[in-house]
Amino acid sequence: MHFFRCTLSLRSLVSVAALFSGCFAFAQAPTGAQAPATTTPAQAPATTPAAPQSVPAPKTPPAPKTPPAQQPGDAQQQAPTPEQLATVPTIKARVNEVNLIFTVTDKRGNFIKNLKQSDFALLDDRKPPEQVRQFTQQTNLPLRVGLIIDASSSIRTRFKFEQDAMSDFISQVLRPQTDKAFVSSFEQHTHLLHDFTNDSDALGVSIHKLQPAGGTALFDAIYTACRDQLLPVRAEGTMRKAIVVISDGDDNMSRVYQDDAVKMCQRAETIVYAVSTNTGPDRDRGDDVLEAVALATGGRAFYPKRLEDMPQEFHSIEEELRSQYSLVYVPADFKPDGSFRPIYLTTSDRKYQVRASKGYFTQKE
Numbered sequence: 001m002h003f004f005r006c007t008l009s010l011r012s013l014v015s016v017a018a019l020f021s022g023c024f025a026f027a028q029a030p031t032g033a034q035a036p037a038t039t040t041p042a043q044a045p046a047t048t049p050a051a052p053q054s055v056p057a058p059k060t061p062p063a064p065k066t067p068p069a070q071q072p073g074d075a076q077q078q079a080p081t082p083e084q085l086a087t088v089p090t091i092k093a094r095v096n097e098v099n100l101i102f103t104v105t106d107k108r109g110n111f112i113k114n115l116k117q118s119d120f121a122l123l124d125d126r127k128p129p130e131q132v133r134q135f136t137q138q139t140n141l142p143l144r145v146g147l148i149i150d151a152s153s154s155i156r157t158r159f160k161f162e163q164d165a166m167s168d169f170i171s172q173v174l175r176p177q178t179d180k181a182f183v184s185s186f187e188q189h190t191h192l193l194h195d196f197t198n199d200s201d202a203l204g205v206s207i208h209k210l211q212p213a214g215g216t217a218l219f220d221a222i223y224t225a226c227r228d229q230l231l232p233v234r235a236e237g238t239m240r241k242a243i244v245v246i247s248d249g250d251d252n253m254s255r256v257y258q259d260d261a262v263k264m265c266q267r268a269e270t271i272v273y274a275v276s277t278n279t280g281p282d283r284d285r286g287d288d289v290l291e292a293v294a295l296a297t298g299g300r301a302f303y304p305k306r307l308e309d310m311p312q313e314f315h316s317i318e319e320e321l322r323s324q325y326s327l328v329y330v331p332a333d334f335k336p337d338g339s340f341r342p343i344y345l346t347t348s349d350r351k352y353q354v355r356a357s358k359g360y361f362t363q364k365e
Helices: 017-024 153-173 198-209 218-230 259-268 285-297 307-321
Strands: 075-077 099-105 118-124 131-139 143-150 180-186 190-197 239-246 271-276 323-330 338-346 351-353 359-361
Touching: 099 338, 118 323, 143 153, 143 198, 143 218, 153 198, 153 239, 153 307, 180 198, 180 218, 190 198, 218 239, 218 259, 239 285, 239 307, 259 285, 259 323, 259 359, 271 285, 271 307, 307 323, 338 351
Parallel strands: 143 180, 143 239, 239 271
Antiparallel strands: 075 190, 099 323, 099 351, 118 338, 131 323, 180 190, 338 359
C-alpha cells in the first residue's frame, strides 16, 4: 500500500472545471481520457492515454523479505555507493492498489476537513484512475517517524535548543500503543542513535548525548534513513511514514545528490518535514534546499524567526501528521516496469491547497 503527499499548485492544470468534467469524477475512468497539459517530472515516461483496463482480480501478494535487523546505538551508517544507487529496491502496490494520503489546507494553512470524494480530481500518470475503492478522512494514523538531527559544526551555537525542541516533540507526538520512532544524526557521516522504539524517554536520552562536530552530509542522512529504516517497514494497514529533519540545509559533504535523496523518500513512501535552524532575517541557500526536499516528498519546510519559535513549528508538524485524507485506487494502464508515475491531485475549490505525493515508483518484474 502507498502513502503519499506533495504540494500541487492549481495553476499547474489547465482548468479545474475541465479536469473534473472530462478527466475524473471518482468513478470508472472514461475511455480515451486526455490529461491536461502539464509539465511532468523527468522520470516519468511519456505515454499516450489508453482505454482503462478492467480491475484485475485480487491476488495474494508474496510475503515480504525480512530485512536484516538494525542494531540500536551510535552506529555509523555508510552513504550509498553509485553501484548501490543502481540496485535500490522499489515498493509494489498490493493488487496494483495505491493508497494516497494527503492533506488539504486553506490559504492560511488551516486544515480543511469533512470534504467529500466528489470534491477532488486525480490523475495518475496523466490518466484518471481505473477504479476508486475507498475514500475516507483519516485521523490519528499510526506513525513511523524518523528524527534526523544536524550535528555538524555549522549549527554549534544553536545545538542545545535543537536537542530540547526535538525531545519535546517526540514526547508529545509518540503514542506508545501505536507509534514508533528512531533517531539519527549526521555530520560528514550518518549515525543511527536509536532504532525504532515506542520509548520516548530512551529517544530523548540518545538526542541529548550528541555533540556537534564536522561537516554536513544532509542528503546522505535522508537517503540512508529511508533506505535502512523506513523502506523495510511493511504496513499492516494504513499508517504514515515521515522524517523530521532539523538542519540549516547547508550540505557540503554528501556522496549522493539531492535528487537521489528525494527518490529514495518516494520509494520508501516517506514524507519529509524540515525545520530550519537559520534564524537570520533573510532566507539563504540552505533554506531553499530544505523546502525543495520537503515539497518533493509531500511535506513542508518551517522557518522559525527565533529559536524560541521552534517548539511551535514542531507542534504544527504534529497536527499535520494527524490530519489527512486517504484515497485507495487502482491506476489505469498500470505496468510493473520500474517507472515513475506522477500524481496530480486537486480540489474544485480554488481556496484550498492539496498536498500529496508527486508520484511513486512501480516495481519492475
